[in-house]
Amino acid sequence: MxxxxxxxxxxxxxxxxxxxxxxxxxxxxxxxxxxxxxxxxxFQRYNLLMPGMSGFAGLENYEYLLTDPALWSAMGNTLLLVGWVLIITVVGGTLLAVLFQQEFLGRGVARVLAISPFFVMPTVSALVWKNMMMHPANGVLAWLANLFGLPAVDWFSSLPLTSIIIIVAWQWLPFALLILLTAIQSLDDDQVEAARMDGAGPIAVFFFITLPHLKRAISVVIMIEMIFLLTIFAEIFVTTSGGPGLATTNLAYLIYIQALLDFDVGTASAGGVIAIILANIVAIFLVRLVAKNLES
Incomplete structure (x- = not known):
């Protein structure tokens, strides 16, 4: 048997x-x-503009990249972009989730409008912000500045990286809101009512009940967003093309420059390997963080 x-x-x-x-x-x-x-x-010398120069290059491509100031500038821009977008989306998403959990007239319509930017394609949203919102002459922000007697700001010339951060944060804020709003709806109302009966105010309820309850959801939001934010490309390509200079060039756009503008496939591939290593380091850290929160 x-x-x-x-x-x-x-x-x-x-x-x-x-x-x-x-x-x-x-x-x-x-x-x-x-x-x-x-x-x-x-590990190859492979430049499409110089087909005669080919063969094994060893670590030359990596040495060239690691000694190129453009790489470190791109990595710094990548970290700034990811960090600020995460701060804006997590903080803004948490506050909006608490707001949309309350009862008010038109809450259903407001929720749909707040989540809808996430379904707009990155290229379309970048064009909307570039030509309709941040245009220094005809944009909505310029009109508001003139309304209050302030000079219009040429966003993509004077504040290029800030402009990209605003555009990307506007896209990803609805995602954070959706995840956090779903999590906050599972909060036990009896626990909140008990805290209020004990004299806890709205601020105390938020910091000692709501925020600890959202801890796991916030970890998931950070993990998912960071993986995608490391590869931001369309918003930069449509608005600033990595400029002025290297002001908005992140790691993904630097690889694009090396591969499709300079036609240096070898150096671009080395940049891709560096990007893979960086992404895996971030992924390992985030997976451990989420696992720790789930265990607790």
Whole structure:
């Protein structure tokens, strides 16, 4: 009887593996082939403008990138962009989630309007902000400045990185709101009422009940947003093209410059490897942070 059971389990396991094998193989090929080609090109002299100069370059591409001030400027811009967008979306999303949890007239319509920017394509939202909101002559912000007697601001010339941060934060704030609003709806109303009966005010309820309850949801928001924010490209390409100078060039846009403007595939591949390493370091840190919050 035991042999029959063991045989049945073995056959069932082999059948499940045979069914899973094509999907797993395709997924591995989908991931490993591009990664392998990127690694291979990163050690090659491969510039499309100079086809005669080819061959094994060793660590020359990495040495060139690591000694290039543009890389460190791009990494600094990437960290500033990710950090400020996370601060704005997490803080703003938390406050908006608390606000939209309250009863008020037109709450359903307000929720839909607040979440809708997340469904706008990045290219479209960047064009809207560039031509309708932040235009120094015809934009809404310029009109408001003139209304109060203030000079109009040429956002993309004088405050380029701040402009990108505003655009990206406007896109991702609804995502944070959606996750945090869903989490806050699971908060036990009896716990809140008990705290109020004990004399706790709105601020105390927020800091000692609501905020600890949202701890896990905030960790998830930070993890998901950071993974996507490391690859911001369309907003920069449409608005500033990485300028003025390198003021808004992040790591993703620097790789684009090396690959598709300078046609230096080898250096661009080395930049891609550096980006992969950076993304994995961030991912490991975030996964541990989320796992720690889930365990607690």
């Amino acid at each position: 035991n042999k029959t059971r063991v045989y049945g389990r073995t056959v069932g396991g082999l059948r499940s593996l045979s069914l899973q094998a094509p999907a797993v193989t395709l997924l591995l090929l989908w991931m490993l082939v591009p990664l392998g080609m990127t690694l291979w090109f990163s």
